């Protein structure tokens with residue numbers, strides 16, 4: 001921020017984002033006690049308290065940040081990555097958003113996803129059977145990354161072996177939605193976006209010529225029948241599904257296993273009684289979430305906990321902070337897989353029209369992955385625990401070294 005803007009700024013207290021990186025939970029708890037909102041910049045504010053966080057996600061005085069504004073704000077150079085972000089339905093509003101989300105809504109609905117449970121378990125069992133025995137390995141790479149990639153390939157109708165090709169590129173492209181665009185990695189991000197675009201485009205064109213009943217064939221046929229979007233835009237929406245369902249679930253699943261291994265009583269309880277698994281999944285996503293905040297844009301001036309915010313600024317709505325707010329959860333710093341408090345809809349997946357389309361898939365991948373591990377590797381031990389870093393947007397997880405046998 002330039003010195004003049006800083007001198008003239010008269011809003012909520014400005015907090016240097018670097019200070020939040022060290023220990024986000026402790027920092028946010030201390031700030032939340034005193035302030036409902038902090039400034040990260042003169043035009044970017046972070047909302048901290050649970051009641052405000054939950055209210056703002058569906059408040060008509062806010063909207064989703066539009067893709068082109070997102071790209072401009074993050075100063076992402078023009079190219080495939082920028083065009084993907086400008087186009088992806090996550091960053092759209094109203095009818096446009098509804099039409100594009102509608103392309104995928106039926107597939108990812110809870111009913112059809114539950115029917116995929118067996119397939120998810122099959123994939124998880126096969127991955128666990130390939131894990132090394134008697135040596136240390138990175139659980140994030142060898143298991144947590146594979147489940148979402150192989151499952152999304154199965155759902156879309158891509159060859160499962162292609163996960164090895166697209167997954168590393170998807171993880172590279174996902175860096176584009178970090179709170180600050182990592183410009184030093186732009187070439188890597190752009191290469192990944194270019195490769196992925198070509199990969200998805202080829203598959204969709206092939207299905208247009210020769211449909212085979214999979215989801216990509218249905219999408220291609222729907223696109224031809226309605227033509228509400230350009231072909232490039234259809235490619236970008238499929239790319240968005242690949243990106244949305246990868247990093248988030250990989251980190252969330254690894255963190256679930258890590259938290260259980262770090263809490264031996266809870267780990268023993270889950271092994272003993274697998275009906276505790278869904279509660280463990282929900283609690284791990286609350287306690288150390290893979291998504292920390294959700295972006296919104298103010299359409300009108302807002303008063304939040306005494307702080308006045310103008311129209312036309314970016315809000316970073318901190319679900320990370322809300323999920324450790326004692327106003328929402330009793331004893332929020334305790335990891336408790338039997339927890340029954342908190343709202344009916346898990347805040348980690350957002351609220352309102354953009355609520356995560358992949359929620360059921362993510363929950364099932366984590367639950368079935370854990371069940372497969374308990375069945376075939378109950379003696380798994382932690383050697384180097386992972387750390388979830390970041391206080392906004394999608395968080396990053398460090399490697400997690402474990403040993404089986």
Ligand code: HEM
Nearest residue numbers: 089090244245248249252291348349350354356357358362
């Ligand atoms: C633990 C795992 C996951 C977490 C924590 C998570 C979190 C979220 C959140 C918070 C949003 C809402 C963003 C907003 O309101 O601006 C969202 C949207 C979305 N998620 Fe997820 N997600 C996860 C897994 C998945 C999976 C497995 C998929 C795969 C299909 C997916 C695809 C999407 C898509 C396409 C959107 C955009 C929805 C829309 O704008 O209508 N996510 N996710």
